[in-house]
Amino acid sequence: MTKENKSYTQLAVEDFRLTKEPYYLEINDEVSLFEAAYNNHIPVLLKGPTGVGKTRFIEHMTWRLQNSVGDAPSDGVPLITVACHEDLTASDLVGRYLLEGDETRWIDGPITRATKAGAICYLDEVVEARKDTTVLIHPLTDYRRLLPVEKRGELLEAADGFLLVMSYNPGYQSALKDLKHSTRQRFISIDFGYPDRDQEAAIIEVESGATPEYSRDLAKLAEKVRNLKEHGLGEGVSTRLLVYAGKLMVAGISPRRACQVSVVWALTDDMEVQRSIEEVVTSIFDE
Amino acid sequence: MPESYVDRLVARYEEQLQGFGASLPEEFKKSALLLDGVLGESELDQWAETGIRLAGQSLRAWEAATEYFRATPVIHATIGFQGIIAWAQLAANIAEKSSLVAASFIKFTPSVLEYLTLDDLEEWSLQGDRLFRGNWKSGTLSAAYFEHTPALLKFLPLASIEKLVSIIDALTERSYELASTCLESATRIFGELESSDREPFLGFARAVTRASWADTRLYFERGPSLITSISPEHRADFLDLSAKVTSEVGRQAFPLFADAAESLGQLSEDTHAEHILFASNIAIGSPTAAMEYLKIVPFVSNRLTSEQLRRWSAVGEEILTVENNAEGAEAFFRLESTRAENSLQELSSRIELASINTLLRMYAKALTGEQVGIYSVEELVDQNIGWVQESVATTEGSSIYLPPFVATFDEQEANFQSYKVFATHQTGRIEFGSFRYKWNQPGIYTGSTILEREESAQSRREVSADSDEVSPSSALTAMQRYFNVFDERILISGIFTVVEDTRVDAYVSREYGGIRKWLRQLQAHEGNRRPRVENMPLRAAFVENLLRTSLGRPETMRWPTVYREFLESGLAALKIVEQDDATVQDSAEAAAAIFDIAQRIPNVTPAMSDGKFDFDSPSEDMLSIQPAMPSGDGPPLDMQSNDQEIEFENPPQPEFRGDFKPELVQLLARLKQQQEGQVDGEGAPLTKEQLKELLENSVEITIAEWAEGDLDESLGMFLENLEQAATPSGEGKSDDDSKGSDESSGGQGDGEEQELPMEIDWSYYDEWDFRASDYRPRWTRVGQRFHEAEEEPEFYEETLRRHHGLVMETRKQFEMMRPEVFKKIKRVEDGDELDVDLAIEFYIDKKAGIGPTGKVYNKRNKMERDVAVAFLLDMSASTDEEIEKQRQSNSNDDDEDDFDGDPRKYFQWLAARRASQMIEPPKRIIDLEKESAVLIVEALEAIGDSYGIYGFSGYGRDNVEFHIIKDLEEPMGPLVQRRIGKIEPIRSTRMGPAIRHTIHKLNEYDAKVKILIMVSDGRPQDHGYGKDRTEKEYAVHDTKQALLEAKRDGITPFLITVDKEGHDYLQQMCDDIGYEVVDDIESLPRRLPTLYRHLAVE
Incomplete structure (x- = not known):
């Protein structure tokens, strides 16, 4: 199904493989936990605030599995990611009939394709999706490993390498956007917190190429800004933003400016909070 | 000896002079003898004749004549005989009206002639004459005038005295008493005044008398001392200006003058010229503004440099001259306008803590990760827990206290950065653990010796049998136990402070590269202000030198080279804590080591040591000393002092480091x-x-x-x-807003029954001054509190019972409005789902050749109803009015005729009415408001919109009462029902602030559609809500502005009034804002839900 063009490559999702190891710094024991879960067909829930590396982690794990870990198929494990949103319906996941010529044609949704291909199906920000979608995945996540395709009256048995992974950000917890227990209790849960200062500095350094001093200062800034959580800030600054800031610095933007655009303004629109963070920035960086 | 002519003359007139007072012939004789040989014979005759004529003019004219005879010999020398005759004529003219006055005139002529010429005498006599009105009081006054003139003439020329006379003359029309007081005090006053000030002083006095006569006394009493505070060269200008102002502003003038003069007194004299000139310039456009300017100058110049002040006043001047808005300029210079405040803030380099409090709080929170409060250090001092300095930063471990303002530097930025450095140093103490000293724990670079020290101190003390000393185990905190070890607590406390602050500063500059520059700047600033080492005794100098090094200014150290090893080992110990990761334990050890060294240094001055040492600059080696722990004990400094040592005192702390009290903090x-x-x-x-x-x-x-x-x-x-x-937060320390809670009485009776304590939450709002076209900043104070509740929800239930039909009906109507949360929309061209049935239809149509419709998708739409509404009820005293009465007063009683003049019919009607009123007391407007509230509550509960019900009233701008009957997020319940029952008329109607507060509440609330409905019974009015009691414009404009603010914030305001005359001002107030005048008052409960439906649905 590969189409080649001069400027782009078009691939079916299940055919895509990572060619380079995505950088990931293990904070606790999440790597071994995940491997154990994968080998035992235990679905995984990744919990943590935005930008701490949940997605990166899953990519990293896919790459590790593909490179000879566990009982993954020799041609590697595909990763199919679905970014969930509030209008995501069950049929978006499973598949739908489309009109084609004089007839209807069935198109598999991502979850169906993952089940067939034995891929890791990663539902990002799963609480955003509608409730009916979460129920859909229940039979897939227990011993049955089955996906009912209602519209076609079929049952799909998941291929061996298939694993369902979801991510979930407990930060914006409202009664509306919480996982149901029946869903929750089908997953083991790996908690992603912010890395500590040294680890974060290391990550920033690798990811952005910024100097060790700047990386350390950025990590320090992150620590300080995260202190403001629940005080004008919904969520602390993510490692991702810090990496952006580091990249901008490498590109020659002054550290204060880099932090302003990638940390201060990215975090909040509240002028007062902005100013406070900016003062922290100017305390740490001298230009 | 032959009888002289004079003797004959005396003999001739003696008889005639009999019958007058006894002194007359005597004086006559005495003077005649004196004049003998001075005057010719005929002159003597004429002289005597004149006197006798004078004596005969009226009953008591002999007194005047006596004075005449007595005075003549004296004045003859100056004015000659012709002069005397002319003068006597003047006296005679006066005597015609009052001999008393004439006597006074004559009596004081000799003294007056020291200053006046003969020609002036007429003018003088006329002035006195002018004061005489033919009655006794005016006679006394006039006489007093002549009496005081000689003294006055010492200070004032006759022409100026004339002005004084006209002032006094004007006063006589009001009060003789006042007039004579002024006259009497005049000599003293003009004597006190500098000669150049006298004329202008009079000029202003005249103006004051004209504008506000009663203030003349005040002016005469206080004026002279008031103007002494003004630079002498410019007093005249200032008085001229005041006079000009007075003629324009009338009665307000004197207070304005007094305040302005006092203000000028607070300024340095060399600036007076400029301010008075500026004021004189704007006085042309607005005299009041000119005086207001002078009044505010001291306040403003505390915050601005003179150049900035010029720019600031130029803004006000522009309002006056360019915008031609005198009232605006007055408000500006009164600092009662937003523009004035903003421009002041922009220009000022001074930073107020209040303006950056939130910012710093978040900053401190970010840095420490703890909930750190930021307060003015004054508050800590007020708590009286050991902190007494009001101007330096400090912390008690959980909050940071900063000086109320910083104006050290000319640049705003630098002052702000100073605050930041202050705050960072204090947070540094928290962040880097200054208060986490633990007993006998090693540091990173040092071991712990404190236990050994304690033991040796113990045994030492036992030897000296000092029973007063505390046993170590009784120490409450580690810090206390640490300090207890040392014999000289002042010394160890001082050293520990220097060492620990050095450590914190080192940490701060390592961790916060961005502040380093400002920290250095402040350190340098402090370094330059240190007291001279050369004046200190040696031990204090030792500590001072360590402090200077820690401020990054080692080159300013001064120390005797002969004792260099003492300072060197001290410095080496200090350097230990500047290293990475040093802890407070290291500080404690280093401080102990430094203490040992310091103890060996006698606290003596060079003078006391017989010139054994001198203070020298530090050597190169000393500047580049490496960290090292001093090695044990050494011998004391070798010096025999011939005097007692000076008691040790710590050198003053640098300001930016502030107070450090670890012992208290740990406690x-x-x-x-x-x-x-x-x-x-x-x-x-x-x-x-x-x-x-x-x-x-x-x-x-x-x-x-x-x-x-x-x-x-x-x-x-x-x-x-x-x-x-x-005490855990909240109880001990008051939050910013709850300060006024002690004023909670506000006409509320028994508050015991309430679930919620009567806490008043104050907020401040600007008010719109339409004359100045500007807001008056923080002009009104709104006190929000929960409304009192009835014991039982009687009223609520009663209303439901009485109106149950209406309630049902409204509720049903509202239920019909209830929307679905999701709505499936079928047949759209694009959507979430393909409707297979429609798709098949599409194909059939297509095949059949019928134009198919492509609308084969379904779409699900979220239709959330998201409305928040705030009802604002007028609880002013006027709502107490009975509707019946209001109706009567409105509708000229046209039933009168119905009785056909038959009194029986009338009494029957009256009895019937009374009976009905017995059963059902007459309804008041407030009752209808309450009923409407009940209905709307019932209706809204059916529909599920968020709603709040608030009442407002109050008196004056400082006390706008805002009662929460039901808050927006509060659930409906019996408490709310009971509160509705307690809605009662209170006082005035200051609508603007109430609306603004409601806007604030709605803004805090998250909803798509926001509505504010105000129910009132009349126009806005309150004490001070306008120029005077009758003015309506101001209140109407402010209310209108508040309504516009609501619109600007995306809130739909709507006004309902039961005031039939409401149309006139509502039209002005509401422009394009919805309003309704409910003619039939009793239909209000029915009308309100209906209106709501229109507003909230459309």
Whole structure:
């Protein structure tokens, strides 16, 4: 199904493989936990605030599995990611009939394709999706490993390498956007917190190429800004933003400016909070 | 000896002179003898004749004549005989009206002639004459005038005295008493005044008398001292200006003058010229503005440099001259306009803590990760728990206290950065653990020697049998135990402070590269202000030198080269804590080591040591010293002093580091723990005795500060304060807004029945001054409180019962409005789902050749109803009015005829009416408001919209009452029902602030559609809501502005009034804002839900 063009490559999702190891710094024991879960067909829930590396982690794990870990198929494990949103319906996941010529044609949704291909199906920000979608995945996540395709009256048995992974950000917890227990209790849960200062500095350094001093200062800034959580800030600054800031610095933007655009303004629109963070920035960086 | 002509003359007239007072012939004789040979014979005759004529003019004219005879010999020398005749004529003219006045005129002529010529005498006599109105009082006044003139003439020329006369003359029309007081005090006043000021003083006095006569006395009393504070060269200008102003503003003039003069007195004299000139310029456009300017100048110039002040006043001047808005300029210079405040803030380099409080709080929170409060250091001082300096930053471990403002530098930025450095140093103490000293723990670079030190101190003390000393185990905190080890607590406390601050500063500059520059700048600033080492005794100099090094200014050290090793080892110890990761334990060890060194240095001055040493600049080696722990004990400094040592005093702390009181902070933390019930392993609860012991020994509090009276008593109070400060947040320390809660009385009776305490939450709002076209900043104070509740929801239930039909009907109508949460929309061209049925239809149509419709998708739409509405009920006193009466007063009683003049019919009607009123008391407007509230509550509960019900009233701009009957997020319940029952008329109607507060509440609330409905019974009015009581414009404009603000914030305002005359002002007030005048008052309860439906649905 590969189409080649001069400027782009078009691939079916299940055919895509990572060619380079995505950088990931293990904070606790999440790597071994995940491997154990994968080998035992235990679905995984990744919990943590935005930008701490949940997605990166899953990519990293896919790459590790593909490179000879566990009982993954020799041609590697595909990763199919679905970014969930509030209008995501069950049929978006499973598949739908489309009109084609004089007839209807069935198109598999991502979850169906993952089940067939034995891929890791990663539902990002799963609480955003509608409730009916979460129920859909229940039979897939227990011993049955089955996906009912209602519209076609079929049952799909998941291929061996298939694993369902979801991510979930407990930060914006409202009664509306919480996982149901029946869903929750089908997953083991790996908690992603912010890395500590040294680890974060290391990550920033690798990811952005910024100097060790700047990386350390950025990590320090992150620590300080995260202190403001629940005080004008919904969520602390993510490692991702810090990496952006580091990249901008490498590109020659002054550290204060880099932090302003990638940390201060990215975090909040509240002028007062902005100013406070900016003062922290100017305390740490001298230009 | 032949009889002289004079003797004959006397003999000739003696008889005629009999019958007048006894003194007359005597004086005549005496003067005649004196004039003998001076005057010719005929002249003598004429002289005598004139006198006798004078004496005969009226009953008591002999007194005048006596004076005449007495005065003539004296004045003859100056004015000659012709002069005397002319003068006597003047006297005679006066005597015709009053001999008393004439006597006074004559009597004081000799003294007056020292200053006046003969020609002036007529003018003088006329002035006195002018005051005489033919009655006794005016006669006395006039006489007094002549009497005071000689003295006055010392200071004023006759022409100026004329002005004084006209002032006094004007006053006589009001009060003779006042006039004579002024006259009497005039000499003293003009004597006190500088000669150049006298004329202008009179000029202004005249103006004051014309504008506001009663103030003349005040002016005469206070004026001279008031103007002495003004630069002498410009007093005249200032008085001229004041006079001009007075003629324009009338009665307000004197207070304006007095305030302006006092203000000028606060300024340095060389600036007076400029301010008075500026004021004179704007006085042309607005005299009041000119005086207001002078009044505000001291306040503003405390915040601005003179150049900035010029720019600031130029803004005000522009309002006056360019915009031609005198009222605006007045408000500007009164600082009652937003523009004035903003422009002041922009220009000022001074930073107020209040303006950056939130910012710093978040900053401190970010840095420390703890909930750190930022307060003005004044508040800490007020708590009276040992901190007494109002101008330096400090922390008590959980909050940071900063000076109320910083104006050290000319640049705003630099002052702000100073604040930041202050705050960072204080957060540094928290962040880097200055208060986390633990007993006998090693540091990173040092071991712990404190235990050995304690033991040796112990044995030393035992030897000296100093029973007063405390046993170490009784120490309440580690810090206290540490300090207890050392014999000289002042010294160790000073050294520990220097060392620990050095460590914190080192940390701050390592961790916060961005502040380093400003920290250095402040350090340099402080370094330049240090007291001279050369004036210090040696031990103090030692500590001072360490401090200078820690400020990054080692080159400013001064130390005797002969004793260099002492300072060198001290410096080396200090350097230990500048290294990475040094802890407070390191500081404690280093401080102890430095203490040892310091103890070996006698506290003497060079003079006392017979010139054994001198202070020298540091050597190169000393500047580049490496960290090292001093090695043990050494011999004391070799010096025989011939005097007693000077008692040691710590050099002053640099301002930016502020107060450091680790012992108290640890104690507070301990108290806090105890109150929170977490008594840790360290032992039992603290006893008062223990606390007392700590406080008595601690050098962190100066006993003198609080022990003026009974020591035990003040100690007890102090302990109470401490305990209160340690109380978990909220109770001990008042939050910014709740300060006024003691004023909660506000006409509320028994508050005991309430679930919620009567807490008033104050907020400040601007008010619109339409004349100045500007807001008056923070002009009104709105006190929000929960409304009192009835014991039982009687009213609510009663209303439901009485109107149950209406309630049902409204509820049904509202239920019909209830929307679906999701709505499936079928047949759209694009959507979430393909409708297979429609798709098949599409194909059939297509095949059949019928134009198919492509709408084969379904779409699900969220239709959430998201409305928040706030009802604002007028609880002014006028709502107490009975509707019946209002109706009568409105509708000229046209039933009168119905009785056909038959009194029986009338009485029947009256009896019937009374009976009906007995059963059902007459309804008041407020009752209808309450009923409407009940209905709307019922209706809204059916529909599920968020709603709040608030009442407002109050009196004056400082006390706008805002009663919460139901808050937006509050659930409906019996409490709300009971509150509705208690809605009662209170006082005035200041609508603007009430609307603004409601806007604020709606803004805080998250909803798509926001509505504000105000129900009132009349126009806005309140004390001070307008120029005077009758003015309506101001209130109407402010209310309109508040409504516009609501619109600007995306809130739909709507006004309902039951005032039939409402149309006129509502039209003006509402422009394009919806309003309704409910003609039939009683239909209000029915009308309100209907209106709501229109507003909220469309």
